[in-house]
Amino acid sequence: MATSCTVLSTTAWCVDRRAKSLRVGQAIAVGFSVCSAPDQLRESAQTWAGDSKDPRAADAKSATDTENGAGPATKPEHSSPRGGPFQRFKSDAGLVKWNNRQFTLSLSNKRGGVGGVPNLWLRDSCACHLCVDPDSGQKNFSTTDLEDEPQVQHAELTPDGSLKIIWASDPVGGADPHITVFPAEELAAWCSEGPWQRGRVAKHYNPRRILWDRAKYEDLLAHDRCRVSYMDWMDSGDAFWNAMTDLRNTGMIFVTDVPQDESEVQRIASRIGPMQYTFYGWTWDVRSKPQAENVAYTSQFLGLHQDLMYHDPIPGLQLLHCLSNTCEGGESLFSHGIRAADQLKAESPELYNDLATDQVWFTYRKGEHHYYRAHTAIIRDRYGGSKETRWAPMFQATFPQGLGGPGGLRRWKRAATAFQKIVESESNMVEVKLKEGECVIFDNRQILHGRRQFTAAQGSRWLKGTYITQQTYLAKVTALEKEIASRKAQPEHPPHRHVRLER
Numbered sequence: 001m002a003t004s005c006t007v008l009s010t011t012a013w014c015v016d017r018r019a020k021s022l023r024v025g026q027a028i029a030v031g032f033s034v035c036s037a038p039d040q041l042r043e044s045a046q047t048w049a050g051d052s053k054d055p056r057a058a059d060a061k062s063a064t065d066t067e068n069g070a071g072p073a074t075k076p077e078h079s080s081p082r083g084g085p086f087q088r089f090k091s092d093a094g095l096v097k098w099n100n101r102q103f104t105l106s107l108s109n110k111r112g113g114v115g116g117v118p119n120l121w122l123r124d125s126c127a128c129h130l131c132v133d134p135d136s137g138q139k140n141f142s143t144t145d146l147e148d149e150p151q152v153q154h155a156e157l158t159p160d161g162s163l164k165i166i167w168a169s170d171p172v173g174g175a176d177p178h179i180t181v182f183p184a185e186e187l188a189a190w191c192s193e194g195p196w197q198r199g200r201v202a203k204h205y206n207p208r209r210i211l212w213d214r215a216k217y218e219d220l221l222a223h224d225r226c227r228v229s230y231m232d233w234m235d236s237g238d239a240f241w242n243a244m245t246d247l248r249n250t251g252m253i254f255v256t257d258v259p260q261d262e263s264e265v266q267r268i269a270s271r272i273g274p275m276q277y278t279f280y281g282w283t284w285d286v287r288s289k290p291q292a293e294n295v296a297y298t299s300q301f302l303g304l305h306q307d308l309m310y311h312d313p314i315p316g317l318q319l320l321h322c323l324s325n326t327c328e329g330g331e332s333l334f335s336h337g338i339r340a341a342d343q344l345k346a347e348s349p350e351l352y353n354d355l356a357t358d359q360v361w362f363t364y365r366k367g368e369h370h371y372y373r374a375h376t377a378i379i380r381d382r383y384g385g386s387k388e389t390r391w392a393p394m395f396q397a398t399f400p401q402g403l404g405g406p407g408g409l410r411r412w413k414r415a416a417t418a419f420q421k422i423v424e425s426e427s428n429m430v431e432v433k434l435k436e437g438e439c440v441i442f443d444n445r446q447i448l449h450g451r452r453q454f455t456a457a458q459g460s461r462w463l464k465g466t467y468i469t470q471q472t473y474l475a476k477v478t479a480l481e482k483e484i485a486s487r488k489a490q491p492e493h494p495p496h497r498h499v500r501l502e503r
């Protein structure tokens, strides 16, 4: 992604230019000269001591400030923590302390502080052009090449608030010193967001999740939300990104005016990413047929469920393109699993806890396909909130004897019954009779879907479906995050476009 590292690459470029043009000794001299003049310095040790949870705060407060000016701080502190005595450097941007093992930062302007950032992590995270190939984005060294405790020659907070570290005798590029720069906004994130991974690895656009019930979802549709025309979806304009935002936030959108062509579901999916191949194929047909290998391929009522709970990975998104639906009945049903889970939690925390604790086995056994997987019906995130659900009664295998201790299965059944009652309640279920030319895209890890019985004697019903893995979906969501940021930065839009990118 060209835009993925705008901030970092800009910074890296500055560093590179400096390192390239000056080469080692000179580079260091220039690096030091960035230090603020003494009259510009403000006492920041107090801020640091107040903000930080680090027990060494008191040391910092009492330490003398002899290191102002044009040279690096060398005066050891009173204590000798692991890694030896600290050196420190202050500027308007804050205070940096380091020894041969770790760094401690205290940023000015109440942006907080962070302690115990290992030198090895800092050195390993360098994204300069020597460390990360600017073309391929791949790392040019192995973590194993580095010293256990890379030695710091100098460190400072530059006037723009970036942390600049000069490593002594670095293995990358021979034994020359090496410069690493962490931009100011990244430092602020270390301080406010906890454990930080450079390049925002595995961090995705955090949705303003709308846990809809029937009335809410119908209201969204009435306000032109969660719906996008095929033409707009295939285009990369605002309408596409708005629809992606709605998909991320609500878990379900409808693409309308889709051409009557079997391969369209594939084209629609390709806007997000490659399809997920399963033993059902790249795409599959939902229409009734005799001796169906899956209950979906009959005309029976199909209770609310999620697909492929027995599969690894479980699909992230499911797409269903309606090619015809003229039979009587056959309405599609959708319900928000997380809403139901949260409602259960509010009504009965013990029952919620049972569903989030006891594992259920799911299976598919047909011909040579023997699939098994176990999940809890409710999956919690690391903060204890409801993240995803796993619900597919028709694909449940048997329970292990003694599930969750004596009376375990009875207890699980009680909890599952309560969840099912909520998720299937009329006020929570959205009922839609898909029309020819409509394609629904929904989050298979959060939204349950089902279908009313239909009469196959007259008319026809044919849906073409496919899946997209969660990883592919989230890769697009990462692009969505950048898209939102870039559009926020450029408020000028053609007036005929209705822009509603929001966070």
Ligand SMILES: [Zn+2]
Residues within 6 Å of the ligand: 126, 127, 128, 129, 130, 131, 132, 178, 179, 180
């Ligand atoms: Zn580097």
